[in-house]
Amino acid sequence: MSLRPAIASLVIAALAACGKPGATRDAPIGTIPPCPSNASAMDGWNDRAPPQRIFGNTWYVGTCGLASILATSPQGHVLIDGATEAAGPLIEANIRALGFDPKDVKYLLDSHEHHDHVAGLAYLQAVTGAPLLARMPGITTLGSGRSSRDDPQMRALASFPPVARIVPLADGETVRIGELALTAHATPGHAPGGTSWSWRSCEGERCLDMVYADSLTAISDDEYRYGDDDAHPGYLDAFRRGIEALATLPCDVLITPHPLASNLFARMDGHAELVDPGACRRYAERGRDGLQRRLADEAQHQDTP
Numbered sequence: 001m002s003l004r005p006a007i008a009s010l011v012i013a014a015l016a017a018c019g020k021p022g023a024t025r026d027a028p029i030g031t032i033p034p035c036p037s038n039a040s041a042m043d044g045w046n047d048r049a050p051p052q053r054i055f056g057n058t059w060y061v062g063t064c065g066l067a068s069i070l071a072t073s074p075q076g077h078v079l080i081d082g083a084t085e086a087a088g089p090l091i092e093a094n095i096r097a098l099g100f101d102p103k104d105v106k107y108l109l110d111s112h113e114h115h116d117h118v119a120g121l122a123y124l125q126a127v128t129g130a131p132l133l134a135r136m137p138g139i140t141t142l143g144s145g146r147s148s149r150d151d152p153q154m155r156a157l158a159s160f161p162p163v164a165r166i167v168p169l170a171d172g173e174t175v176r177i178g179e180l181a182l183t184a185h186a187t188p189g190h191a192p193g194g195t196s197w198s199w200r201s202c203e204g205e206r207c208l209d210m211v212y213a214d215s216l217t218a219i220s221d222d223e224y225r226y227g228d229d230d231a232h233p234g235y236l237d238a239f240r241r242g243i244e245a246l247a248t249l250p251c252d253v254l255i256t257p258h259p260l261a262s263n264l265f266a267r268m269d270g271h272a273e274l275v276d277p278g279a280c281r282r283y284a285e286r287g288r289d290g291l292q293r294r295l296a297d298e299a300q301h302q303d304t305p
Contacts, residue, residue, distance in 0.1 A: 075178030088120030138193020189239030216287025
């Protein structure tokens, strides 16, 4: 079976984006240009985005194309995702530009073990001294920098700098630092270690349910088939369970690893509503529909070499 052309183009574009130059890490916030409003999800991976508050103690510190989220407390901070290798120093610069010390980051977390979201983590671990907490299915890849055949996209993925200190994390486990409490939700499918995160963030007496929802797109290299349960037992069922779990999470503010997948910049800048309690449910529905289309495509082309 061959990949559908649209999926193949998406993977190729993603790999090409890693080579794009980014904004300098030394640029002060006021000189960082806003991310283009007409960009696609595959643009701006290594372009520094202006760091800004999303809500309460939750901050955007990533690039124009890839999210990195800082959740802060007086006792220490948590950083989710490290984007590309080139983006690592830009994320550090954004943390500093907001007035936070990277050494106060106590834990690193990830969404899934693909180079566009975790290649910067080795650098960020070096500057923060923080361990990475990750679910078991992604740990081997995170520690080696190379994906294995259990990942649907293995043959289309670039390697990345391995992460040294990794602590296993269970589905449903909560990471706590002071007032921070971030809960891991297993959402495998796009990658074996796929994890979504939920927490509460407050401004005064107003508190919102924040969800960093992992990618739910069923894309792969030419070899992998989601419907082949003999080749990877239970993977499809786990994918479906994760989608359904995400759909039911309390969710006022949706954030995604590719920020444009949730229209995040427009929502942060006030051009669209930041708060949308139905956003996670609709995001999960799109993932469910995409998976069904992929399975139908596989069935249609199962005899194609």
